[in-house]
Amino acid sequence: MSAGSEAPSAAITVVLPDGQSHELPGGATGADLAASLGRRAAKDALIAVAEGTQLDLNRPLPDGASVSLVFPSSDEGLEVLRHSTAHVLAQAVLRLYPGATFSIGPPIADGFYYDFDLGADEVGRPRTFSDDDLEAIEAEMRSIVAARQPFIRAEVDRAAADELFAQHPYKIEILDGEADDPTSGPTGGVITTYRNTDEFVDLCRGPHVPDTGRLGHFKLMRVAGAYWRGDENRQMLQRIYGTAWGSATELSAHLERLTEAAKRDHRRLASELDLLSFPAEMGGGLAVWHPKGSVVRKLMEDYSRDRHESGGYQFVYTPHLANARLFETSGHLDFYAESMYPPMEMDNGVYYPKPMNCPMHCLIFSQRQRSYRELPMRLFELGTVYRYERSGTLHGLMRTRAFTVDDSHLYIAAEQLADEIERLLDFVLSVLEAFGFDDFTFNLSTKDPDKYVGADEGWERATDALREALHRQGHSYVECEGEAAFYGPKIDIDVNDAIGRSWQLSTIQVDFNLPERFNLRYTGADGEVHRPIMVHRALFGSIERFFGVLLEHYGGAFPPWLSPVQVVVLGVRADHDAFAESVVAQLAEAGFRAETVPADDPLGARIRRAKLEKVPYVLVVGDDDVAAGTVGVNPRGHPVRRDVPLGKFIARLADEVERKAADVGSSSSTGADVSAAVAAASD
Known part of the structure; x- marks a missing residue:
């Protein structure tokens, strides 16, 4: 070797994602690695990751490191x-x-x-x-x-x-x-x-x-x-x-x-379909529900009540405000005050509009001595809460300042937790599926090692119970390490809508904090006093937000059981209006929401208006229908059928609405049912 020449750097070895060792010249960079793997890798690689650290492609790779390349196709x-x-x-x-x-x-x-x-x-x-x-x-x-x-x-x-x-x-x-x-x-x-x-x-x-x-x-x-x-x-x-x-x-x-998504924006659809509004006189983040929107909301709430009643929940009601002492006990004034409305000074104390229902449910549990025989105790409330959101964060129904939570709080013995979580998952998914969602993502948030309350043993038991429930039902999930709230681990359930957007809706959250703060106790089978585990469960999240998500999912074209108007009946001419009104009466007697529009405008204009209002069924009646007691069925998004006997149409529609939990499905299922219904009715 001549004087002044430098010895070549020793080669380095890196470990690729498939576990194979790969040798490179000393001082090799991420770009060198990409080039050694082929023309495509050299062209597309963006950065390298060595031992979990992201590196620009021109930075040297450490010898012996596990290295991967990052491409545009990945998150x-x-x-x-x-x-x-x-x-x-x-x-x-x-x-x-x-x-x-x-x-x-x-x-x-x-x-x-x-x-x-x-x-x-x-x-x-x-x-x-x-x-x-x-x-x-x-x-x-x-x-x-x-x-x-x-x-x-x-x-x-x-x-x-x-x-x-x-x-x-x-x-x-x-x-x-x-x-x-x-x-x-x-x-x-x-x-x-x-x-x-x-x-x-x-x-x-x-x-x-x-x-x-x-x-x-x-x-x-x-x-x-x-x-x-x-x-x-x-x-x-x-x-x-x-x-x-x-x-x-x-x-x-x-x-x-x-x-x-812009076509499906719930704020625009709510206005166009006359469902609800946000009057400036009310202030930001506050909605008023119009009659048609209220019909849909009532159907949602009634369905929720029916499912909770049959699911073993007990209904409770709590006030809209409470003394500051309650929120001091719950910890909301320590951890949540910025999202609460200002206090109201009264002659007998300081009061706050409630930001959550859970402290009041704890008071219900604590009002008398409880036995293990009462557990699990499942409390349910459609409770309106009030949270201050900055004006820049408000977004229609998705983020409001007053909203109603379908709030459940369950008080459970430790040995019941795994089975109860699995039961909750079944319950949540069956309700979401009833409203047309079938694509879910599950996230499990685990303990932050630095910020938590409760014993490690309890956290491990609760987290294992959540994992076990997901495993039992075969759900794949993402484990979000350290992202749990300080008071317990949780499962978040996201749904993907008709155009592939993800919405976080349902939560199952274990809580060690409130039972401790409220000193909740029950007497076990062993005669000893035990502390229950509390589980928070929001299914819709809030009525308002869930309504907004549904509105965007369906683009305003609700399935028949949820539609504010299910059927519009139109006479071809003014002399058919009386028969159209009699059809509406029969539909109403059968329990359907139907209306007629007098033949003051041309038939085509009235049909177009009903279509713009996204009514599932438009029935058109003319001379032959008056004589035969039939209707022409114009189903939303599907071909028209003529001469359908009214009785058969009503029977098939009743069956479709009754089966809502089984076949609401996607936004296209309504049209499929309509086609089947009309075809069957015509036979």
């Missing part, structure tokens, strides 16, 4: 793509709007956002984006993508960071540790930055795609206001939302889903 890959696209958004805005400053820009579900402060105009008014500005910003982003600018990581000290971000006060505040930023590095340790060009650098922990050319399948969606740090007393920033995907096909499919 982890999409998060990297979206994070990198957020940086490109920030670069474009700072280039187009001199003097603008930026704060944070994290990836989020289906996309990303970035928050900006555009400063003030010449008369001191805050500058804002408009939706029209998005086109120019997006064009600038595409020029940055086309330039294939590399993302260059650097570690800097605090003095260098202060110099880099001297003109960006929000970044300085992040460095000072006064704000949480999901995109920043730890302020007490290494400060990392990512630079695209000499003109743009961001404070960020990374990692990022190798260069901007890996991006491109994105679209800017909308502009919104957002307070810095979510504090309404701080600066109002301008937030730009975008979406980004791994391919043009995925982006197109997502935009199509958004278009369909």
Whole structure:
């Protein structure tokens, strides 16, 4: 070896996800690993993960590490793509709007956002984006993508960071540790930055795609206001939302889903179908239910009551407010005060509108001595609660300030827990299926090792009971380690709707906290005093939110048993109106919600109006029907049938409505039943 030459670095070995060892030259990077695995891996890999730590592809891999590559097809890959696209958004805005400053820009579900402060105009008014500005910003982003600018990581000290971000006060505040930023590095340790060009650098922990050319399948969606740090007393920033995907096909499919979701927006449908409204005079987050919406709500509540009554639950009612002492005992004033309405000073104490029903149910249990023979005790209430939500978080029925919870609290002996959880799962799923959901996701949240009440043994028993119930029924689930509330583990059940969106609805939650706080006790078979385990169970979540989810799931076209109007009867001409009214009378006598519309307008216009109102059945009657006692059946979404005997139609409709729990199914099942019903009635 000649003088001055360097010995080659020793080779390194990494372990791939399939367990195979893979040898690489010393100093090899994630990009080198991808290249060694083939052209496709080299082209598509975004970052590497070594021993659980995400690394940019140009960073060396540790010898002996377990290493995987991340691709755009994975959730982890999409998060990297979206994070990198957020940086490109920030670069474009700072280039187009001199003097603008930026704060944070994290990836989020289906996309990303970035928050900006555009400063003030010449008369001191805050500058804002408009939706029209998005086109120019997006064009600038595409020029940055086309330039294939590399993302260059650097570690800097605090003095260098202060110099880099001297003109960006929000970044300085992040460095000072006064704000949480999901995109920043730890302020007490290494400060990392990512630079695209000499003109743009961001404070960020990374990692990022190798260069901007890996991006491109994105679209800017909308502009919104957002307070810095979510504090309404701080600066109002301008937030730009975008979406980004791994391919043009995925982006197109997502935009199509958004278009369909907009058509199904429950706020628009509720207004168009005259179901409910949010009058400004009421204040934000407060709905009034119109007659048609109230019909659907009553059907939901009646079904829930019937199922709970047959399921061994006892009905209770509790007041809408209570003395502050109750919420001190329950801990809500310690842990939940920000979401409660202000106190009301009365001559005999301080009162609060109730944020939850559970403390009052505990009082019912504690009113007398209980025996093991009474357990499980299952209490049920449709109880309205009141929670203060910031105006910016309100969203129709999905997030309101007053809502009714289908609230159950079960008091159980420890040895009963596993069987009762399994029974609860059966109950919850059967009710959700009755309303048309059949695609579920289960999440099991386990103990946070640092924040919990109760003994470890109890937590283990409760968590094992939840696991066992899921295993017994064959449900796959995601275990969310450390995400349980401090008072007990839980199962969350999400449903996927007709267009594939996920909604968190039902919860089964074990609680060690309230039985302790309220000193709940029962006498066991051994004659000793024991403390029950408490289980919270919300099935709908809330009547309001569940109604909103149903409305969007069905696009307003409720199945017949839930439809506010099940049948509209139309005479072809005015001289058929009397027969149409007699058909309505027979339908009403059979228990159906039916109405007629006089022939003051052309038949086609009346049929179209009934279709727009999403009525399941439109019956048309003319001369032949008057003579024969038949109807023409125009079922929603299916072919028209003529000369159907009214009695047979009523019988088949009654059977369909009666079987609601078995065949509401998907939004298409109604049409299938209609076709079968009409065909059968015509035979």
